[in-house]
Amino acid sequence: MGLKDKQTYGEYYWAMQVEAQKFFDEDIEKTLSPYIRGVFADIPEISELPAGMQNFIRSMGDPPLAGFGDLVKLTGAEFGAEVIKEAVEPSMNMLKRAINRRSLETWLTPLQAVTLSSRRKIEDDYFYLLTASAGYEKIVADALFTSEQPYPSIPDLVLYSRYHGDPENVWSEITKHYNIDPVDYPIWDWLGLQRINTIQAQSLLKRGFYSEPDFYNEISRIGWHRVDQNAIQDLSYILPNPMLLVQGGLMQDIGDDAIITNISRGDIHPDYAQTYLDAVLTKPASQDIVSYELRKDPSLSNLPERLRKIGIHPDYNSLYKELAFQIPPVADIITMAVREAFTPEIAAKFGQYEDYPPDLETWAMKKGLSKEWSQRYWAAHWSLPSPLQGFEMLHRGVINEGELNMLLRALDVMPFWRDKLTQIAYRRLTRVDIRRMYKQGVLDEKEVYESYLQHGYNPENAERMSEFTIRQTLATLSKFTSGDIIKAFASRMITNSEAISLLGDIGIRR
Incomplete structure (x- = not known):
């Protein structure tokens, strides 16, 4: 087929x-x-x-x-x-x-009618017309309206019932508001309970309230898979911040590699851990860097690079270079001034630059002192004669009054006192000289009185000493007796040596 x-x-x-x-x-x-x-x-x-x-x-x-x-x-x-x-x-x-x-036969839906009625945008008659056109009887339309109204969820109703009823028996209150299934109620009741969260479980572990098995059981109930539980336990503890990790690592001398690892554990990205370590390690102060560079190279050629590493803006390099070279303290500047260090011709006249050692310039530069300042320090460092030595040189004709005035100036004596010190540089007439000069007519009575004032007697005693001198001279001329001399000594008008001198004058020997 x-x-x-x-x-x-x-x-x-x-x-x-x-x-x-x-x-x-x-x-x-x-x-x-x-x-x-x-x-x-x-x-x-x-x-x-x-x-x-x-x-x-x-x-x-x-x-x-x-x-x-x-x-x-x-x-x-x-x-x-x-x-x-x-x-x-x-x-x-x-x-x-x-x-x-043409027909205009599209109507609002029943739900749209509920929405507009709830918002008070349409009247009740229009609401019922719209719902009736959809086949709703009034009673059904009212039920539709009620069903579309917002209503708390079951969890919200559970929460409400805990606060407005017996917290231990929520059922009695919630059934007034919701026809909840008794079989489902225990689930809703449990869901409305607060539960331990992960952070709280970690805190309870750290405080010793939870043992490790308790902790693992709790985070299993929270919902952590067993493969994550060890990690959650590790996260229970905070790490020191990177700065503390660096400081502790340095104290423990654990090595840079371990410190770098710890920095990354402290929330610094591994690519920047070395940068962080370089940033937090202590650096020399700017003044220390300047001092170091002065010792190595007084020209400070490497100073800008060094300063940049500690965060100095390049715009301020010239400032640090300028301040690197010191200006002596004001007290030293004053000493230099009064010792003529700022008038080189006078300082040279006095030999203040002599014996200036070359090494002083080298080491002074390392301290930030220019050659000019080191020379001024040298010119001002010499010891000066004392005022008494100056007076003695004046008395012996070694110096004149102008040179004595320069010495007093170098010794920081105020100008007001210089001529006065010069005046007291000369010796006074002794009391014996006063009596003898008066006796010989060299001094008059006024000059005798002034001479005793120069010896430090107050006006009253100077007057008495003048009277004594005058009477003594007159007594000598009129057979002044030894009794008068002894009486004057006993009255402390004359000293022992003066009494002996007077007794000698009238012919009485020891």
């Missing part, structure tokens, strides 16, 4: 039907395939589909067998229907809008 071996009428009929279907399919393929190929050619995205799907689509445009006719016909019909639908949809929408504009 077959298409080629037809023996019965039925076989012949079937063979003719198959043959006719074949010609019919081929005709369909010839008719539709070119259009399908053209459509697919305009769709470049087909190349992005899987290979099997691409082969199937290409077969629609170039069927390999006549049996593809029905498939091509169905595909073409479906494709055409979709294309026609998409093509006419805008027009249909326009038609619908035109009809709606």
Whole structure:
């Protein structure tokens, strides 16, 4: 039995039907395939589909067998229907809008009516009209309105019932507000309870309230997987901040590598751990750096680079260089001034620059003193004669009064007192000299009185001493007796040596 071996009428009929279907399919393929190929050619995205799907689509445009006719016909019909639908949809929408504009038969939905009524935007009559148009009776519309009103969730109702009823018996209060299933209620009740969270569990572990097994059990209930539990325990404890880790590591001498590792553990990115360590390590103060550079190189050629490392802005380099070279304290400057260090010609006259050692200039530069200041220090360092030595030199004619005045100036004697000190530099007349000069007529009575004042007697006693001198001289001239001399000595008017001198004057020897 077959298409080629037809023996019965039925076989012949079937063979003719198959043959006719074949010609019919081929005709369909010839008719539709070119259009399908053209459509697919305009769709470049087909190349992005899987290979099997691409082969199937290409077969629609170039069927390999006549049996593809029905498939091509169905595909073409479906494709055409979709294309026609998409093509006419805008027009249909326009038609619908035109009809709606004429009929005005689109109404608000019942839910929209509930929303507007809840917001007091429509009256009750309008609300019932809208719901009635949807088939709702008033009682049903009221129920719809109530059902759409916001209502607390079960967790909110549980919370409310804890505060407005018995916290230990929430059921009695919540059933007044919600028809909750008794089977489900214990779940809702438990969900409404506060529970230990991870941070609280970690705190309880640190305080010793939880043992490690208790802690692991609690975080398991919280929801932490066992592979994470050790990490959660480790996170219970905070690390010292990076600064403390650095300081502690330095004290413990654990080495830079360990310190760098600890810095990263303290929340500093590993790429910047060394930078952080360099930043927090103590650096010399700017003054120490200046002093160091002065010792190494008084020209301070490396100072800007050193200052930059401790954060000094380059704009201030000249300031630090200027301040590196010291100006002596005011007291030293004054000493230099009074010792003529600022008048080189006078200082040179006195030999104040002599014996200036070259090494002093070198070491002074290392201390920030220029050559000029070190020379002034040298000129002012010499010891000066004392005022008494100056007076003695004046008395002996070694110096004159002008040079004595320069010495007193160098000794910091105020100008007001210099001439007065010069005046007392000369010796006074002794009391014996006073009496003898008066006796010889060299001094008059007034000069005798002034001479005794110069000896330190007050005016009253100077007057008495003058009277004594006058009387003594007169007594000598009129046979002054030894009794008078002894009486004057006993009255403390004259000293022992003066009494002996007077007794000698009248011829009495020891």
